[in-house]
Amino acid sequence: MEASHDPGALLAPLQLGVRVSSGAQCLGQAIKAGIASDPGCVTVTFDWRNAFNTVSRQAVLDAVAACLPTLLPFARWAYGQPTPLTILGAPPDTPPILSASGVRQGDPCGPLLFALALQGPLEDMARHHPESPVLAFADDCTMQGGADAAIAAAPDFAERAAALGLHPVPAKGGVYSQDKEVAARVAAALSLPHRAEGIVAAGTPIGTDAFVAAHAEATCAAAREALQTLHDLPPAVLPLQDKLLLLRCSLQQRVLHLPRCAPWPLVEAPMTSAADEAWRCVLSWMGLSEEGLSEDEQYTLALQMGLPLRHGGLGLVAPMQALAEAGYLAAAALTHTAMSTGAVRFRTFAGASVARLQPLWDRLRGCDDLQELVRDTPQSVEDAATLAALPDMPRALAQLWHTRTNPRLHSRFDPSTLEGQRHLARLRSLDCPEAGRWLEALPTSPHLRLANSEIRCALQLRFGAATLPRNADGTTCWCGHDLLPTDSDHALACCV
Numbered sequence: 001m002e003a004s005h006d007p008g009a010l011l012a013p014l015q016l017g018v019r020v021s022s023g024a025q026c027l028g029q030a031i032k033a034g035i036a037s038d039p040g041c042v043t044v045t046f047d048w049r050n051a052f053n054t055v056s057r058q059a060v061l062d063a064v065a066a067c068l069p070t071l072l073p074f075a076r077w078a079y080g081q082p083t084p085l086t087i088l089g090a091p092p093d094t095p096p097i098l099s100a101s102g103v104r105q106g107d108p109c110g111p112l113l114f115a116l117a118l119q120g121p122l123e124d125m126a127r128h129h130p131e132s133p134v135l136a137f138a139d140d141c142t143m144q145g146g147a148d149a150a151i152a153a154a155p156d157f158a159e160r161a162a163a164l165g166l167h168p169v170p171a172k173g174g175v176y177s178q179d180k181e182v183a184a185r186v187a188a189a190l191s192l193p194h195r196a197e198g199i200v201a202a203g204t205p206i207g208t209d210a211f212v213a214a215h216a217e218a219t220c221a222a223a224r225e226a227l228q229t230l231h232d233l234p235p236a237v238l239p240l241q242d243k244l245l246l247l248r249c250s251l252q253q254r255v256l257h258l259p260r261c262a263p264w265p266l267v268e269a270p271m272t273s274a275a276d277e278a279w280r281c282v283l284s285w286m287g288l289s290e291e292g293l294s295e296d297e298q299y300t301l302a303l304q305m306g307l308p309l310r311h312g313g314l315g316l317v318a319p320m321q322a323l324a325e326a327g328y329l330a331a332a333a334l335t336h337t338a339m340s341t342g343a344v345r346f347r348t349f350a351g352a353s354v355a356r357l358q359p360l361w362d363r364l365r366g367c368d369d370l371q372e373l374v375r376d377t378p379q380s381v382e383d384a385a386t387l388a389a390l391p392d393m394p395r396a397l398a399q400l401w402h403t404r405t406n407p408r409l410h411s412r413f414d415p416s417t418l419e420g421q422r423h424l425a426r427l428r429s430l431d432c433p434e435a436g437r438w439l440e441a442l443p444t445s446p447h448l449r450l451a452n453s454e455i456r457c458a459l460q461l462r463f464g465a466a467t468l469p470r471n472a473d474g475t476t477c478w479c480g481h482d483l484l485p486t487d488s489d490h491a492l493a494c495c496v
Helices: 007-011 023-037 057-067 069-079 110-128 147-162 180-190 209-232 240-249 251-255 264-285 295-305 321-338 351-366 368-374 384-410 418-430 433-440 452-462
Strands: 042-046 083-085 097-099 134-137 140-145 174-176 198-201 204-207
Touching (some): 023 042, 023 134, 023 140, 023 198, 023 321, 042 180, 042 198, 057 110, 110 134, 140 198, 174 198, 198 209, 209 240, 209 251, 251 264, 264 295, 264 321, 264 452, 321 351, 321 384, 351 368, 384 418, 418 433
Antiparallel strands (some): 042 174, 083 097, 198 204
């Protein structure tokens, strides 16, 4: 390894976990490209026991000295001596445990230091076993090559990793090939499980359509279960403000990688079910339910909730085929760039992989709604201009969809009626970033915390829902106005 000030450029394309955009998806896309170029190849995955906590600190320091010497003083300060670990809740006189191996959990430099230590074995494998190179995303390592080459290379890689303090967990690794007989032979030779239907490489399912669909369903089922748990927690235990933040910024994000690493037809149904669960959670927090809304009302609410905060929405994920396939192409383009100096077999825009990508590009270019984005792009997905444009395509497509959704939402209200005028005025008042700041505020102090009733009322006002029950008794405001359940915006105009 040569000294470098850019660790990403130093480690790629063998290590995709440092300064590689969408590195986890790149690893999966590269492995798929390798299978497309050689359907009879064998893919071997490795899993290590507690990898980050067992890697040799001396190996880490040696790698830092060789590759990033400017970081060596910090690395020596942090890891040059055993570090004391205090057991939380232990008696006061309990001595600390001295940690002498691994990188610390929570250390922002930990993944980089681990990757630097692992880079030596990865480069050794590329030199000594070029027919079975190993790609890694942090500690997630995947080898691919011919059957005989993999049988010879895998033990060598395990031995080199063991010198770093890494020990494989065979039950969590596996061998996959489209040729099941070959995979079974390699698995037996390496004492690894034969994954007949597929494997998961850095979160990307690779295998039969049934395997990929099952993985997507399991991922989305876990997200739905987490959403249901979030919904069922009493507001006194977890306030609505916290629930909204967790839903928007965490839970619904757990499935967004799926269309970037798997074909849309295989992930559409599970992603839609996860999006529906998020939608039902928000409705419940507003005091509404699907049964109490007409199809027209549901559609209007869904349109607005799918908009970003700056346009008066809630930023809920709305699964769409065009956006999903643009994301898949973008991940493939990033992979091709990341692997430009690696083995040709892993380049997504070369060889047999192009046959999988060209139909997606053809559909995007043929979509009437997207002509302003793709009008001047080449017909061939292999063209250099296409490769340059694809990484930005999903963001541009999402922005275009939001731009067109706003007028479509406005068109659902009749400006000649008082009710329509009220809703249009509400939407115009929300169409700016400042109107959604309360949804982004982290409740880190009492001044930034909203009560559950305030959150519910704010959501009702934002989405034009009644703030009073439909059968509520007449109520008189302090200003003297007799309130009706339809007076959802009186609080915005009341002078008292």
